[in-house]
Amino acid sequence: MTSDATIARVHEYFDTGAFQAELADLVTYRSESQNPAEESRNESHRYLKEAILPRLEAMKFACEIIDNPDPQGGPLLIGERFESDDLSTVLTYGHGDTVLGQEGTWRDGLEPWALVEEGDRLYGRGAADNKSQHLINLAALEAVLSVRGCLGFNIRIVIEMSEEVGSIGLPQVFERFKDRLKADVLIASDGPRLQPDVPTIFMGSRGGITFDLLVKTHEGAHHSGNWGGLLADPAMILAHALASITDRRGQITVQEWRPDSLTDAVRRALKDLPVAGGDGPQVNPDWGEEDLTPAERVFGWNSFAVLAQITGVPDAPLNAISGWARATCQLRFVVGTDPDEVVPALRRHLDAQGFEDVQIILHDRGFFSATRLDPQHPWAEFVGNSIRKTSGGKLHVLPNLAGSLPNDSFTDILGVPTIWVPHSYRGCSQHAPNEHVLKSVCRDALSVMAGLFWDIGALGNRPSELQNLLKPMV
Incomplete structure (x- = not known):
């Protein structure tokens, strides 16, 4: 039982086409939170009930789909897989809602609600933001379970359906379920890598x-x-x-x-980080x-x-x-x-x-506050070192994302250190026609997350100096 075996498992999952087929299914859900029509709200509920809930229950998560306390917001799913009081608890997050599909504005051969493969690109609304990203993390958890037989840590999950309208209702849900969402660290995925061929972590976001x-x-x-x-x-x-x-x-x-x-x-943290070059505007x-x-x-x-x-x-x-x-x-x-x-x-x-x-x-909608975690926090260093081990030393570390996320709900309400590991890239056209994700980034991200979740599980079973550092800080 090794991290290499777990990484080999996610590579097999990707190389056999299973990842692409599952992402294609997720893209078919027209989960537009910016669309006030009742059918869009129903589609958001169906996404949680049909696409997410069975997968989590197969991993022995106890789950609940919760109505949004704000009538303008979509439903949320909260789940937990518990292994032992003596283990660390990781909180993870994703959002299944998308911006408007913008039908009729995509280029010829593309449409928002069908995944289309062209070379290294997989086109579809939500392919990059955020359906592929939480799919990658769930698949990595499944790989650890299949190899180790357990995770070696407890995990709690939130999937919301209102992120694209400012995560309305999320703070109220976190206040209500604060005890059920207690964790040592948030490890989640959204946003782009700084460069597609180098993993990135960031510890907060701009407001x-x-x-x-x-x-x-x-x-x-x-x-x-x-x-x-x-x-x-x-x-x-x-x-x-x-x-x-x-x-x-x-x-x-x-x-x-x-x-x-x-x-x-x-x-110093930002020194020499590349922001020019690659796909996207100059x-x-x-x-x-x-x-x-x-x-x-x-x-x-x-x-x-x-x-x-x-x-x-x-x-x-x-x-x-x-x-x-x-x-x-x-x-x-x-x-x-x-x-x-x-x-x-x-x-x-x-x-x-x-x-x-x-x-x-x-504007009459929710917005996010700015957050930032010290890159030298022990959890940030642990995650960074794990990713460097998997990636051969490559990693970009950002104090915060340039965009905005509901990170303040995690830091201010739940009080957890937050580390985001994005699985897209800056040229992905999120929020625009022709949104896509890169297959090469997805395969690499599966490796990164499988290695990271394996290493967190090993931390719980093997006392170390790092583990002693973590206990008083989280």
Whole structure:
């Protein structure tokens, strides 16, 4: 019984086509949490009941499907496999919901709800975010069980169906079931690797707040010849207001939005991490905070973006001055930024710049706070060393993900150290048409997780200096 035998088992699972067939089945579930239709809510429940529950019960998990306390949210599954009070308890997580399928916008030969293989790519909605990722982790657990006959640790699992709408209801469920979700560490998977051929771990995520800026100057639209120069143009006012939030290279000018948490220790952790190259758009070296490296800008700093902007009727413009203009904006922020002060700080900034008439409308949905675990935490070092052993020494370590996750529910409510091992890559087109996952990354990720779960099981049976370190810290 060795980790090599477990890794060989997951390689067989992948090479025989079983992984691809099972992922294809998961992709067929139209689990769009952003779709308010009743059939989408039913599909989310069916995903848990038909695709996840039987698999967990076959591994001797005791499971329960729970209705979301928020009527806008989808159901959740909580499960536990218990082996001994003397063993470590791992909590893991995944989400089976997806963004909208965006039918009709995928390129020829592709559709969102059918897995399509092209070379190294497997296309389908949810293939990367997040169905392949929790499938990989479940398959790795199954491999350890088949080789060892037990895990060597206790495990608890949460699969939610509302992550793509801000994990609404998740904090309330965690508060209600806090005792059932106690664990020594969270080990879960979401997001991309920094580079597809090198495993990545991260210990937190940036937070995110989305809001609209709205300018309304007059009722209706009025002829631009008769009224040009007499009526205030809301689009021009909004453009100047937006331009006051950053300079022309995107450097944030709202002082309270500029974090002070980019410490020397974080800089050392980010030093030499590659963020350019590979698939995806080319990184612009002249955008963002001028004195920071690209890695520091995306993992250690805040970023402001205009997600959408509209005035009038863009598809059929009239010779008229519109009475309104709106921009949907987002701030991604790191630890050290108070999320409750983001909007008040912007209000003060706009007022000081003379834009008192620009309204700030916070989006009515849940958002995540910023979190970060010290990369030198014993669990982080243990996970990193296990992955290096499997990968031949290769590993990228990030203090936090550039995107956002419900990590604050794990850290703030459950009080567990959090380590994420992502199984996708940055060019996967998640949240967009043509979403896909790489077969090569999936096969490698199966190895990484099989080795990691094996090593955690060995930790419980073999007292060591690391085990003694872990006990007082978790």
